[in-house]
Amino acid sequence: MALLFRFSQLRNSIWSSCPARLRMQHTVLSSGTQLDPKSYEKRLFSTRVQETASLHKTDLGPCISGIQPLKFKQTSEHEQSAPLLIFDIETTGFFQKKTTGNFQKDNRITEFAVRDLCGGKNSTFETLINPERGVPGYLKTVNDINTELVCKPDVPRFSDVLPLLLAFVRSRQTPGKPVIWVAHKVNTFDGPFLAQEFNRCSAQMPEDWLFVDSFCLARKLPKVEASEDKKHLLNLESLSKRYDISVKGSAHRAMHDVTTLCHVFQKMSVDLKLTYEGLINETTKASYFNNLVK
Known part of the structure; x- marks a missing residue:
């Protein structure tokens, strides 16, 4: 009952901050299809929801876990109005482009987390996800996620x-403005996986979603002269060491890596003197990933 009450609070928080009906014109579902929150609760969550599927509230205002809201310099009269969503996923393995009609053979998402770097209340969301397939045993030592944790009735499927998720994003979005998603290696990992999961649901990621690969941005950083191995390391762990960033919790879990990337991305933005327009120029459109998994 406690978990059901927790999820009820989550659902009510999201639906109270966005339209009561979520129009699905962003997807390839039939035109006019709508999701009523009441029918959604009854149809999709008749079982308990995993406690980690939660919308974290805070009374700290815009400053969450020491992360300050990020505002970019403007090079034009246009104001920054797009949410900046830092996200991360955990999966059953590497992305495999579909070669057959059997999705069950593909790797799947097991955990999803996102934080709106613009700050404010209700700005984070995380959940375990039932991949509907086994999780390789070696991943237990990587992220502490195994088959027993996620492959059970009370863990929601994608x-x-x-x-x-769509309702959460719309609650953060300014009408008529894009949504900017940021992940480390989003072009080769997170983006294709997310598009693949949408595809399984007979849907496509919204056209106004734009993706920034922080790994590609890190390539533009000045070389670190005093590096032990004399290399310019670009993975998230190395970037954390570069900026002397330490985040409590288990590494390689979705929200932990999101929090780490929030700090790293802010530091990189300063080093690269990144403007809002410059950030937009670094984006990859959702259509690229949608076409990749067709």
């Missing part, structure tokens, strides 16, 4: 999470 199809269960999708309506809530």
Whole structure:
């Protein structure tokens, strides 16, 4: 009952901050299809929701876990109005482009986390996801996620999470403005995986979603002269050491890596003197990933 009450608070928080009906014109579902929050609760979450599927509230205002809201310099009269969503996923393995009609053979998402770097209340969302397939044993030592943790009835499938995720994003979005997603290696990992999960739900990621690969941005950083191995390391762990960033919790879990990337991305933005327009120029459109998994 406690978990059901927790999820009820989550659902009510999201639906109270966005339209009561989520229009699905962003997807390839039939035109006019709508998701009513009441029918959504009954149809998709008749079982308990995993406690980690939660919308974290805070009374700290815009400053969450020491992360300050990020505002970019403007090079034009246009104001920054797009949410900046830092996200990360955990999966059953590497991305494998679909070669057959059997999605069950593909790797799947097991955990999803996102934080709006613009700050404010209700700005984070995380959940375990039932991949509907086994999790390789070696991943237990990497991220502490195994088959027993996620492959059970009370862990939502991605199809269960999708309506809530779309509602969460719309609650953060300024009408008529894009949504900017940032992840480390999003072009080769997170983006294709996310598009693949949408595809399984007979949907496509919204056209106004734009993706920034922080790994590609890190390539533009000045070389670190005093590096032990004399190399310019670009993975998230190395970038954390470069900026002397330490985040509590288990590494390689989605929200931990999101929090780490929030700090790293802010530091990189300063070093690269990144403007809002410059950031937009670094984006990859959702259509690229949608076409990749067709």
